[in-house]
């Protein structure tokens with residue numbers, strides 16, 4: 001069993017805010033947890049509003065890197 005650290009935050013549909021799943025940290029990496037399954041990529045369509053949904057580890061890591069660089073630049 002991987003070292004499961006815990007739920008970090010919820011992931012919502014970007015359009016209607018319907019809850020998609022949770023971000024969990026397992027061995028220092030973020031995963032998306034949906035119905036008890038940790039996934040590294042998820043794409044699909046929200047059944048509440050029809051919005052396209054896409055989440056992936058590689059994009060999350062890139063997004064955190066960019067946020068970090070922006071913070072450094074602005075400080």
Ligand SMILES: [Zn+2]
Nearest residue numbers: 013016046049
């Ligand atoms: Zn939605």
